[in-house]
Amino acid sequence: LASITGGPEGPSRVGMSIVDVATGATAHAAILEALIKRGRTGEGADIRISMFDVMADWLTVPLLNAEAGNAPKRIGLAHPSIAPYGVFTSKDGKDILISIQSEREWKTLCAKVLEQPALPDDPRFANMVERVRNRALTDKIVADRFAALSRDELLTKLAAADIAFAEVNSMADLATHPHLRRIEVDTPNGVVSYPAPAAIVVGDDRRYGAVPAIGEAASPHQQKG
Template sequence: MWQDKMNVEGGMTGRNTLQGLLVVSVEQAVAAPYCACKLADAGARVIKVERPEGDFARNYDRAARGESAYFVWLNRGKESIALDLKDSDDLALLRRMISAADVFIQNLAPGAAARLGIGSEALRAADPRLITLDISGYGEEGPYRDMKAYDLLIQAETGLAAITGHPAGPGRVGVSVCDIAAGMYGYMAVLEALLERAQSGGGKAIQVSLFDALADWMTVPLLHQVYGGRAPGRVGLNHPSIAPYGAYAAADGEVVVSIQNEREWLRFCSQVLQRPGLAADPRFADPSARVANRAALDAEIAAVWERLKRAEVVARLEAAQIAYGRVNSLADLAAHSQLRRAPVDTPAGELELVAPPARLVGEAVELGRVPALNAQGAALRREFARGNTQAANTPGEAAQ
C-alpha cells in the first residue's frame, strides 16, 4: 500500500514522492488533467482514461509543433487508454482499474459517473480506502448543478469579468484561471486526504467545482460589495484601490509602477518624476486622495514619462528602489532571462515547457512524456485483464 511507503525511514523526494500511488482519471479539458498532472509530476502513476476519439483538448489547437499546447501542458507523465464507457467490457475494465487505484478522479457531467456505476458513493462503499475527486462546473447540488460550465462562462458568472478589463467594458482573464484554480484545489485536497489516510487508513470523497474555486478567489472584491456597498471598478491595468499602481507609457513602451507607502511616494516624486513638490500637492497628499484624483495624477506622471525611453524610466525606478514591471509581450516572456524551462517528450518530439514552479532544492526537473492517444491501451488491457491478480503491481508501458 502506498500509505505504508510514507513511513519508510528517510522518506522519498522529488519525482518519487508519490511513487507507488495509482491514480485513475476519467478526464478531459483542463481542471481534472491539471490536478492529475501535478500528481504525475510528483511520481504517481496516472492512467488517463480518454474517450475513443480522445480528450477534446487534444484538438484545441496545433500550436506546439502540431500538438495541442493545452494537451502538452496538462498531460505529461501519464499513461493513456481509450475506453468507450458505453461498452460493457470497457466499463468493466475501468472498474477493475479503479479497484486497484488509490485515487480516482473524474470530471464527467454531474450524475454521469453514478449512472455508470462509478460514482464516489458506490466506489467508496466497496473500497473505503479509495480517495475520490469529482470536479464539476457548479457542484453536485444546487440550482446550477446541471448547467454546462467552461472557464469563460465561470469568469462571467462569478463576477470576475465585471472587474476585469477597461472601464469601457468587461474583459476575460487571458488564461484558464477557473480551471487552474479548481485543479489546484483538487490537488491540495487529494494530498491532504493521502496524509490523513496514512494515519487513519480511510479515504475521502472530495468535490471541487470551478464556481467555488473562483468564488474563493473573488473574496476581496466580494467583501467590498457586500460590506462596502460597491464593487471595485474596472480600471484597466491599474490597481483599483492604490495609486499610483498601474501602467504608464514611456516613449517606447509601458511600465507598471507600484507605490506601497508614503516613503516610496516621496522618492517617486523627487527621484523618478524629479518633481519633489508634487508630493505636497493636496490632491495627492495621502493614498485616498491619490485614488480619488487618479485622473489628475495619471496626467502628471504621463507628462514626465512620455518624454523618456523605457530604459530611462526603469533606471530611475531602480535608483529610487521603486517596484516596477515592464508590460511585456509573450515574445518578451519567451526571451525572459528569469524564465525556467524543462524539456518534455511528446509525439511530435521534444518540446520545452515552463518548469514546475515549486523547486525541489538540489533535484533536477524531470517531466514524464506526453502520451499519444491510447499509447498504453494494449498494455493496460493486458495488465487489468479479467482474472489478472497482478494488476497494478507493475506499470505497463508507463509514460516515464
C-alpha cells in the same frame, strides 16, 4: 470574475483558463491535505470540488466590498485603492507598471523619478486617499514624466529609487525572458520545450516522460513522469 476583469469599456475573459487551473490546484491541495489526515488517522476522505465554489472563494474580497456598498469597478491594470498604480508608457513606447503603496515611496518617486520633490505638499496628492480621489491628475503627472524618458532611463531611475515596477511583457518577451526555465519533452512530432514545473525541489531535477503517440501505451516511466 469577468465582471471585475477588463477596462471601463466592458468585461473581459482572463487571458488563460484560470477557472480550470484554479479548480485543479484546489483539488490538488485538498488531496494532499486528505493524504496527511489519512497518515495520521487512517481514515480516507470523500472530496468534492466545483468550479463555482472555487471562484466564489477566490472572489471573497470583491464580494465583501460589493456587499458593503463598494462594488469594484473595472480599471484595467490600475488599482481601486492605490494611486499611482498602473501602466505608464516610456518615450520609446515601452509599457512599465509601477506600484506606489506608501507615502515614503510616493515622496521618493516624486523626488527621484518625477523630479518634483514638492509634489507631496500639494493637498491633492498629500496622501493615498487624495491621490485616488484625484487619480486622473495623479496619473497624468506620472504619464507625462514617463513619456519624456526612454525605457532604459526609467528602469535605471526606478531601480535606483527602489520603486516597485514591472515591464508589461508580450508572449515574445516571455519566450526570451532571462528567468524563464524550460524543460524538454519528447513528442511524436519532435521535442517540445515547455516552461519547467514551477516548484524547484533542491537535488531533484524534474523531467517529464515522453508524450505517447496515438494508440501507444505509456510506459511505467512515462506514467510516473
